[in-house]
Amino acid sequence: MPLVSSNYDPPFLFKNGHLSTIYSGLLRKVTHIPQERQRISLPDGDFLDLDWSLPTAPTTKIVVLLHGLEGNAQRAYILGSAKALNANGYAVCAVNFRGCSGEPNTRYRSYHSGATEDLKAVLDHILDTENYTEIYLKGFSLGGNLLLKYLGEGNSVPAEIKGAVAVSVPCQLADSLTQLLSFKNIAYAARFKKNLVEKLKAKQQLFPEKISDADIKNVVTLKDFDDIYTSKAHGFADAMDYYTQCSCLQFLKDIQVPALIINAQNDSFLGEPCYPIEEAKYSTAVFLEIPKYGGHVGFHGASNITYAERRAVEFFTKLS
Incomplete structure (x- = not known):
């Protein structure tokens, strides 16, 4: 069309x-x-x-x-x-x-x-x-x-x-991540990351053997969150594999x-x-x-x- x-x-x-x-x-x-x-x-x-x-x-x-x-x-x-x-x-x-x-x-x-x-x-x-x-x-x-x-x-x-x-x-998805990590979107990315890290801390309480304090500390960007949690929890090799398969x-x-x-x-x-x-x-x-x-x-x-x-x-x- x-x-x-x-x-x-x-x-x-x-x-x-x-x-x-x-x-x-x-x-x-x-x-x-x-x-x-x-x-x-x-x-x-x-x-x-x-x-x-x-x-x-x-x-x-x-x-x-x-x-x-x-x-x-x-x-x-x-x-x-x-x-x-x-x-x-x-x-x-x-x-x-x-x-x-x-x-x-x-x-x-x-x-x-x-x-x-x-x-x-x-x-x-x-x-x-x-x-x-x-x-x-x-x-x-x-x-x-x-x-x-x-x-x-x-x-x-x-x-x-x-x-x-x-x-x-x-x-x-990889392109959208690139945009979110750019300076023009710094405030939005920070807000998303804050919410996701809080969710990760709550998940750690339920699954302490799967999420370490170091994992949480290492979430500096949204991509880090997807490398450390999203990809691993849902069967992807890493963040880029997740973005590639799910776009x-x-x-x-x-x-x-x-x-x-x-x-x-x-x-x-x-x-x-x-x-x-x-x-x-x-x-x-x-x-x-x-x-x-x-x-x-x-x-x-x-x-x-x-x-x-x-x-x-x-x-x-x-x-x-």
Whole structure:
């Protein structure tokens, strides 16, 4: 498909990518969106917490929401998405990845950009216990990479899955890491690292034989965290092997379900390899929209509804 043209033109202040990113991540508030939590068991004995929000009228359509790195189902970008989708007749199941729901998960492993087995478990649960005939996926950043990998890596995608939207996607993980480690993103990287190190300390309490004090001390950058923990806990040789195997870029050509990627031109987390222009040109299912503005999971919009939230509703409605 050719590139999708974008008409996103935010107010002047939100044309600044960093302001858009920071406002969305730290300052935006979304209220009046009740959630009901459900815990499901995973095949390896661990658990996932799902936060459900429903429209006022019964529906056969549901959207599964996937958050980004160190996010959860209470982040404004998840709540805002749920509110907009509920208002348009979609049920929402917001997934909290392992260890992200406020309670440590029970296994040494956690979540990562390519952990599609957990998405499969959520979809199996929905298909086995609910009566939705149309399932849509929407993911942000890490969650966007995960859902695109799932759609293209050769899974038997259920016929009920009709479409997907992925926002601010680090399609090439090593490139996104390079961007995060650059000076322009020093504050974001420090925040991510602080949260991840705290998680690692909590994991050490459960598995002291696997994580040493030296391991924690040696986490100086985000790549160190992936070398020391992410790769080892999930069966990869090292951080670069993890990035290589889990980047969704290589799987886009095999996606058969209509999927819209929205990556802002001024997203400081993404370098050139994260804009899959050639892959979209030659795909029958992947649509790529590159708004000039938006930052990383920003896309400020009127009435506290972001541009990405409006676009997801539009895209899913056309497929319905």
